[in-house]
Amino acid sequence: MNSRLSKRYARALFSIGQEDGSFSQYGQELEEFVRFYTDNENFAHAVSSSIFATEDKKNLLQAVLDRSDFSIVVINFLNLLVDRNRIEIIEAITEYYTILTDDASNISKAEIITAKPLNKKMLKKINMSIEGLTSKTIKPEVREDLSLIGGIVVKIGDLVLDGSVKAQLEGLKESFKRGE
Secondary structure, eight states: OHHHHHHHHHHHHHHHHHHHTOHHHHHHHHHHHHHHHHHOHHHHHHHHOTTSOHHHHHHHHHHHHTTSOOOHHHHHHHHHHHHTTOGGGHHHHHHHHHHHHHHHTTEEEEEEEESSOOOHHHHHHHHHHHHHHHSSEEEEEEEEOGGGOSEEEEEETTEEEEEEHHHHHHHHHHHHHHTO
């Protein structure tokens, strides 16, 4: 249920952002708020707990937001979440909002799995190759997996490009089994 609900809230804010051309800014503000929310357990508990009155929660939220330079739209959005006792799903809302903004900005996330760390030059080269293949701007997320032996595996949504030594060895093994 929270997943559907968080998507609905994210789409609503995104729609406002598209109309006024500030969807990217709103996404950055949501991410900044989520970092604060997750880093400050006492604050998160206080604004999401049913123990406290809604007005007290809104006053606490406002005290925090007064120290930010958030847009009025995001401030009103966060207040709405507190009013409706939905602030605890702010992380899921922000996560889906990021997907919407990336899609609107023609950005894809690519999970790059390597056997050993990549230097900046190699990462840039791989990134440019993926961008050429997908015609999208790529946000790389690099992860190491020692079981690969060597090479890389790239995952972009449902697309998997497996250039690992492990996959090549598996292919050879299958070829030998078929007698090729």
